[in-house]
Amino acid sequence: MRAGPSQEEIRRQNLGALLRYVHVHGATSRAELTTTLGLNRSTIGALTADLAGVGLVSEGTPKETGRAGRPSLVVHPESERVYAYAYSIEVDRLRAARVGLGGAVLDRRDLERPRGLDAGETAPLLAGALKEMHQSVPAGALCVGAGVAVCGMVRKADGLVRLGPTTGWVDEPIGAALAAELGLDVPVTVGNVADVAAFAEHARGVAAGCDNVIYLYGDVGVGAGIIAGGRRLTGHGGYGGEVGHMVVVRDGTRCECGSRGCWETEIGEHGLLRAAGRSDARGRDALLALFDAADRGDARAQRAVRQAGDWLGFGVANLVNIFNPELVIFGGTMRDLYLASAAQVRSRLNSMGLPACLEHVRLRTPKLGTDAPLVGAAELAFERLLADPLDVG
Amino acid sequence: MRAGPSQEEIRRQNLGALLRYVHVHGATSRAELTTTLGLNRSTIGALTADLAGVGLVSEGTPKETGRAGRPSLVVHPESERVYAYAYSIEVDRLRAARVGLGGAVLDRRDLERPRGLDAGETAPLLAGALKEMHQSVPAGALCVGAGVAVCGMVRKADGLVRLGPTTGWVDEPIGAALAAELGLDVPVTVGNVADVAAFAEHARGVAAGCDNVIYLYGDVGVGAGIIAGGRRLTGHGGYGGEVGHMVVVRDGTRCECGSRGCWETEIGEHGLLRAAGRSDARGRDALLALFDAADRGDARAQRAVRQAGDWLGFGVANLVNIFNPELVIFGGTMRDLYLASAAQVRSRLNSMGLPACLEHVRLRTPKLGTDAPLVGAAELAFERLLADPLDVG
DNA sequence: CGCCATACGTTGCCGCTCACAACAAACGCG
DNA sequence: CGCGTTTGTTGTGAGCGGCAACGTATGGCG
Numbered sequence: 001m002r003a004g005p006s007q008e009e010i011r012r013q014n015l016g017a018l019l020r021y022v023h024v025h026g027a028t029s030r031a032e033l034t035t036t037l038g039l040n041r042s043t044i045g046a047l048t049a050d051l052a053g054v055g056l057v058s059e060g061t062p063k064e065t066g067r068a069g070r071p072s073l074v075v076h077p078e079s080e081r082v083y084a085y086a087y088s089i090e091v092d093r094l095r096a097a098r099v100g101l102g103g104a105v106l107d108r109r110d111l112e113r114p115r116g117l118d119a120g121e122t123a124p125l126l127a128g129a130l131k132e133m134h135q136s137v138p139a140g141a142l143c144v145g146a147g148v149a150v151c152g153m154v155r156k157a158d159g160l161v162r163l164g165p166t167t168g169w170v171d172e173p174i175g176a177a178l179a180a181e182l183g184l185d186v187p188v189t190v191g192n193v194a195d196v197a198a199f200a201e202h203a204r205g206v207a208a209g210c211d212n213v214i215y216l217y218g219d220v221g222v223g224a225g226i227i228a229g230g231r232r233l234t235g236h237g238g239y240g241g242e243v244g245h246m247v248v249v250r251d252g253t254r255c256e257c258g259s260r261g262c263w264e265t266e267i268g269e270h271g272l273l274r275a276a277g278r279s280d281a282r283g284r285d286a287l288l289a290l291f292d293a294a295d296r297g298d299a300r301a302q303r304a305v306r307q308a309g310d311w312l313g314f315g316v317a318n319l320v321n322i323f324n325p326e327l328v329i330f331g332g333t334m335r336d337l338y339l340a341s342a343a344q345v346r347s348r349l350n351s352m353g354l355p356a357c358l359e360h361v362r363l364r365t366p367k368l369g370t371d372a373p374l375v376g377a378a379e380l381a382f383e384r385l386l387a388d389p390l391d392v393g
Numbered sequence: 394m395r396a397g398p399s400q401e402e403i404r405r406q407n408l409g410a411l412l413r414y415v416h417v418h419g420a421t422s423r424a425e426l427t428t429t430l431g432l433n434r435s436t437i438g439a440l441t442a443d444l445a446g447v448g449l450v451s452e453g454t455p456k457e458t459g460r461a462g463r464p465s466l467v468v469h470p471e472s473e474r475v476y477a478y479a480y481s482i483e484v485d486r487l488r489a490a491r492v493g494l495g496g497a498v499l500d501r502r503d504l505e506r507p508r509g510l511d512a513g514e515t516a517p518l519l520a521g522a523l524k525e526m527h528q529s530v531p532a533g534a535l536c537v538g539a540g541v542a543v544c545g546m547v548r549k550a551d552g553l554v555r556l557g558p559t560t561g562w563v564d565e566p567i568g569a570a571l572a573a574e575l576g577l578d579v580p581v582t583v584g585n586v587a588d589v590a591a592f593a594e595h596a597r598g599v600a601a602g603c604d605n606v607i608y609l610y611g612d613v614g615v616g617a618g619i620i621a622g623g624r625r626l627t628g629h630g631g632y633g634g635e636v637g638h639m640v641v642v643r644d645g646t647r648c649e650c651g652s653r654g655c656w657e658t659e660i661g662e663h664g665l666l667r668a669a670g671r672s673d674a675r676g677r678d679a680l681l682a683l684f685d686a687a688d689r690g691d692a693r694a695q696r697a698v699r700q701a702g703d704w705l706g707f708g709v710a711n712l713v714n715i716f717n718p719e720l721v722i723f724g725g726t727m728r729d730l731y732l733a734s735a736a737q738v739r740s741r742l743n744s745m746g747l748p749a750c751l752e753h754v755r756l757r758t759p760k761l762g763t764d765a766p767l768v769g770a771a772e773l774a775f776e777r778l779l780a781d782p783l784d785v786g
Numbered sequence: 787c788g789c790c791a792t793a794c795g796t797t798g799c800c801g802c803t804c805a806c807a808a809c810a811a812a813c814g815c816g
Numbered sequence: 817c818g819c820g821t822t823t824g825t826t827g828t829g830a831g832c833g834g835c836a837a838c839g840t841a842t843g844g845c846g
Contacts, residue, residue, distance in 0.1 A: 007400065007803065007832050014833090031794075040834050045795065070794045070841040153749050162749045212629040224715075228628075233621050235717025236605040239749045240621075246711045247745055250641070259745045318639045322617075322715070324628025352640055352652045356546050356555045356632045400802050400832065407803090424823065433805050438824065454812095462822025463812040 014039065015389045018047045019056060022077045023101055023382065024204055029062065031072035048075050055142065056082055056101070056389055077102040080138060084381035085146040085182075087126055088193065088373040089174070091115060091167060091220045092283055094122065096129035098137070099378035101144075101385075103204055105371065107133045119161065119172030127181040144392050145186045145381030149196040149373035150174060151219050156238025159190030163257075189380040193217055193373050195241060197331055197366070198225025199232060200376030205329075205367040212325040215366075216243070216316070218333035220269045221256075228323065244268065248314060266311040267337060276304035287333055291340045309341020313348025316363075320349065324357045331366045338365065407432065408782045411440050412449060415470045416494055416775065417597055422455065424465035441468050448535065449475055449494070449782055470495040473531065477774035478539040478575075480519055481586065481766040482567070484508060484560060484613045485676055487515065489522035491530070492771035494537075494778075496597055498764065500526045512554065512565030520574040537785050538579045538774030542589040542766035543567060544612050549631025552583030556650075582773040586610060586766050588634060590724055590759070591618025592625060593769030598722075598760040605718040608759075609636070609709070611726035613662045614649075621716065637661065641707060659704040660730060669697035680726055684733045702734020706741025709756075713742065717750045724759045731758065 017037055022028050028036075034044050051057045059073045079100035088095040092115070097108040109129040113122070137143075152164025159175030175190040182188070191199075198215030201207040207215070211230040217223055222244035226233040233240050244264035245257050252261025253271070265271045273281050276290050277300055293301035316328055330338035338345055342363075350358065366372055385392045410430055415421050421429075427437050444450045452466045472493035481488040485508070490501040502522040506515070530536075545557025552568030568583040575581070584592075591608030594600040600608070604623040610616050615637035619626040626633050637657035638650050645654025646664070658664045666674050669683050670693055686694035709721055723731035731738055735756075743751065759765055778785045 006805090007403070007830090010400070010403070010832065041795065042797080042835085043833055046833090070792075070843095072794065153747070155749075163747070212633075228621050228626050228633075229624055231622055231624075233626075233716070235621075235750075236719040236753055237717055237749060239717040239747065240605075240715065242714045242717070242747055242750065245714045245747055247707065248643070250707065257747060259747075314640065314643065319715075321635045321638045322633065322712075323626070324630055324632040324635070326629040354546070354556070354632065354635055354638055354650060354652075356548075356630060357628075357635065360629055399834090400804095403803065422823095427823095434824070435806085435826080436804055439803090461814045461820075463810095463824070465823060 012388050012390075014043070015047055015050060016386045018044070018075075019051060019077075019389050020386045022057060022075050023103070023386065026102060027074050027076040029072035029074050033075065048073075051075075051389060054390060056385075079104055080106070081141050082144060082385075083137075083141060084144050084378045085130060085133075085184075086374045086377035086381070087146070087148040087178070088377060089113075089122065089126075089148065089150040089167075090193070090373070091151060094125055094129075095374055096126055096133065097374045097378070098133050099375065101382065103375060103378070105374065107136060108374075109133060116168060119169060119174045119177055123174065123177040123181045126178060130182055143184060143186055144385045146178070146182065146184065146188045147196070147377035147380035148174060148178060148188060148190045149193045149377040149380075150190060151193045151221065151223070153239045153242065154190050154192050154195075156234055159188070161190070162239070186381075187384065189377075189384075191377065191380050192223060192225070192238075192241065193219065194223035194225040194331075195232060195234070196225065196376035196380060197368075197372035198227055198329070198376070199379055200368055200372045201329055201331075201366055202227050203379055204375070205372065206364045207327055207329060210327045212323065213327045213329065214316075214319055214323060214325045215329040215331055216334045217331045218268065218335075218337065222264045222268055222334065224319070226323065243315065243319060246315065246318065248311065248318075263311070263315045267308050267315070267334070269333065272304060272308050272337070275307055276301050284333065287336065291336050294340060305337070305340050306344050308337055309344030310348050312337055312341065313345035314352065316345065317349045317352035320353050320357050320361055324361075326360050326362065328361060328363050329366055330363070331372060335365050338363070405781050405783075407436070408440055408443060409779045411437070411468075412444060412470075412782050413779045415450060415468050416496070416779065419495060420467050420469040422465035422467050426468065441466075444468075444782060447783060449778075472497055473499070474533065475535050475537060475778075476530075477537050477771045478523060478526075478577075479767045479770035479774070480539070480541040480571070481770060482506075482515065482519075482541065482543040482560075483586070483766070484544060487518055487522070488767055489519055489526065490767045490771070491526050492768065494775065496768060496771070498767065500529060501767075502526060509561060512562060512567045512570055516567065516570040516574045519571060523575055536577060536579055537778045539571070539575065539577065539581045540589070540770035540773035541567060541571060541581060541583045542586045542770040542773075543583060544586045544614065544616070546632045546635065547583050547585050547588075549627055552581070554583070555632070579774075580777065582770075582777075584770065584773050585616060585618070585631075585634065586612065587616035587618040587724075588625060588627070589618065589769035589773060590761075590765035591620055591722070591769070592772055593761055593765045594722055594724075594759055595620050596772055597768070598765065599757045600720055600722060603720045605716065606720045606722065607709075607712055607716060607718045608722040608724055609727045610724045611661065611728075611730065615657045615661055615727065617712070619716065636708065636712060639708065639711065641704065641711075656704070656708045660701050660708070660727075662726065665697060665701050665730070668700055669694050677726065680729065684729050687733060698730070698733050699737050701730055702737030703741050705730055705734065706738035707745065709738065710742045710745035713746050713750050713754055717754075719753050719755065721754060721756050722759055723756070724765060728758050731756070 079102040082101040094111040094113045098106045153162045161172045175188045179188040194217035207213045213227040215225040224241040224243040245262045249261035253265040255262040294305040472495040475494040479490045487504040487506045491499045546555045554565045572581040587610035600606045606620040608618040617634040617636040638655045640654045642654030646658045648655040687698040
C-alpha cells in the first residue's frame, strides 16, 4: 500500500518525462513539448532550464519555421556529451558500444567469442573493448551507466546470471565482475537479451506505442521479451519469458535444460540443423546456409525449415492465446526462420489461435535489427538517468 | 509519453490510498495510517475529514488502547452504507450479491442456471435477484457500481462477451444488457471469472502482497487470472490468460474452441470424465463424485485423476517457466483436481520446470473459496471509487 | 520600409498540497 | 493528582504547476 507521489516526485517525473521525450523522439521544440506533455509553457521553460543546467540538454534556435510567428526554441539531447556503455554477450560474439543519449551508437567494438568462455574470462575482453573506446571520449562527457545484455537467466535482484544453457554459464556474477573490471563509478545493469531487445524495440522500434508485445529472440536457444500492459514482464526473480523451455512435445527430445520436448529443441539452432541432417554444423553461418539451401530448392532443407516453421507457429499461437498481444516480433535467428516459413507460421497460428486473440495481432520483424540488444542494454542504463535526471546529471 | 501527476491528482491518489487501505485491511487507527502511507499526521487528518464528509468513512474512539498516550482515532469504512452489486455467471449457476465497502457480503442470492441460457435470458434473472436485494438496502446507502464475473472472453473496451465456449455465448453484450435491466445510475463492469477471482485473491486472499501470481480457475473449461508485476495482465483486447487453450498435444483431441489438443481437453470437466469412462456425466457434482470414487479406491477413477494431475503439472510447469510467478493458486475445479493429485502435479512440475523458476514458487488453494468471483466482481466496481473517492462518493 | 498579426518565452501571482513545529487533549501509571 | 507518553490540531512555510499579462521575435503585406 503506497501513497501518491510527493511534490518533489512530481518534479522528478516531469523532468524525466521531458528528457525521455527528447531521448526517444530526438530534438523537439518547446511548443511541441508543451502540447505533448500537457504542461504549461512556464513549466516547460523551468524544466528545460534545469536540464540544461546540468548539461543533459541544450537549446537552440530552429533554422526554418515554415510558418509565421516567433519560432520556438528547440531542445536537443546532449547526444555526444551524455552516454552509456552497452554490451551484448551472445553465443558466438561479444559486442560493446558507447551509446549517446538519444540512442545513437557513437562507437563500437565487435569480438569473436569462442563458445565455452566463462564469465571470468569474458569480463577482461569486454573491459579491453571499453578501454579502447574510452580514449576517444571527448573531455567533459558524462557516463551515466553501463548495461549488459546476456543470453541466460538473469536474477533481478543483483544481475547474477543463474543459467545460460547455451553458453554453459552457471551462477556467473557478470555484473559485479564487469563493474570491478571497468573501474567506472557507475552501476552496471544486467538483463536477458530477449528482454532487453524487446525493451529497445518498444522504446524506439516497431513496437513503439504498443503496450502488449512479444519479442521472440533466437540465438542458439529461444527466449522472449514480453511487454504486458506497457511494462516489461520480469517475473518474481527476473526469470520470466523463458518460452524456449515451454514443452511442446511431452517426453520429447532431451533439451540442454534437463527437460524434454522443449520448444527450443524444435526451433532452436540444434533442432533445426538436426532436422536437416546437419547435426555436425553449428553457429549462425550454418543456419544461414541451411535457409539458403532451402531457398535454392534443397528438398531436405526445405522440409526441415517448413517443419520448424510449423513448430514456430505452434508456439506463437500458444503465446498469443495466453498473452493476447497486439504485436509479435521475430528477432535473431527467429527472424530468418519466420521469413523462410511465414506460410507455415501463419497457417498454424490461424488454426490454433483463438479468433478474438488473432483479431488484432500483427507479426513483424525488428526495426533495430541486430543492434537491438546493444541499444536495449544502453536503454537499461539510461533508465536510471530518466528516473531522476538531476541526481545523475 | 505522459507527464507526472498534477497536485490535484496527488490528492486523489492519497484519498484513494487511504480509502483502499481501510477497504482492504478494515478499520485502522490514524496513527497506523500515518506510518503505513508515509504521510504526515496533518495530511491524514485532512484526508479522513474529506472522506468522512462524503460518507465513505467514519471515525470513532477505540475501546481500549492497551498502552499509554492519547488514543488514536479509528477510521472505519462505511461498510453498510457504501456498497456494490456483484454477479457471477458460472456454467451451472448464477450468483448475485451486495458487497459492502470493506469486502463483506451483505446479502446474496443463488440461482440454478440451466446450461444453454443466453445473455438476453440471463439478464432478467440477475435483475430479479437485484430487485429482491434492493428492498433491504437501508435508506441513505450509496451504490458505487456493479461488477460481473463471467466465464468467457471479455472485450476490455466495452465488456462484450466475445466467446464463452462453455456457455455457448457469442458476442453477448451482457454488461449493456444488465445496465439497462438494472436501471441503476452506475456503471457495470464485466470481467473474466478467472481474472476477477485472481484480483480478489490478490487484494484480500492468499496472494496479498504477491506481485507475480497465476490463479488457475477451472469451471467446465480452464482459464487463468494473471498478476504480473502487481498488475492484472489483460492483453491488448482483454482476452489474456486463456491458458486452457494452450495446446499441449499437437493434433490432439478436438476442443470446443475449434482447435485440437488444448490443455482444457485433458484437465477440464469433459476430459476428466471421459478419461474415467463417464462421458455421459456432467457438472460439478459428477466431478466431485469422480474424486470421491478415486479417494475410495476405484482404480479407473484413480487412473483418470492421476493422469489429469500429470497434465495439470505439465501445464503449470509451462506457465511457471513463462511467467516465473511466486504463487500458483488452484481455484474452482482445479482446486479439487490439485488436492486429489498433488503428487503428480509436483512431480511433473519438478521435472519440467527450470530450477531458477521453481526456486520460489508456491502452490496454494484459494483463501476466499467459491466467493472469489463475487468478491472480485465487487472489487471491479469499487476500483472506480478508489480511483477518485470524492467524485463517486 | 513600416505596420500588423501571430506565436512564443518570461515574469509575477495564485491556489494547492504536503512537511514541520508548537500546542492541546487524552490516556496509563505511580 | 501529577507526570510522561502518544496523538490530534492548528498555523506556517516551501515547492510545484496553472494562469494571465507583458515583452519579443518572426513573417506577411502594403
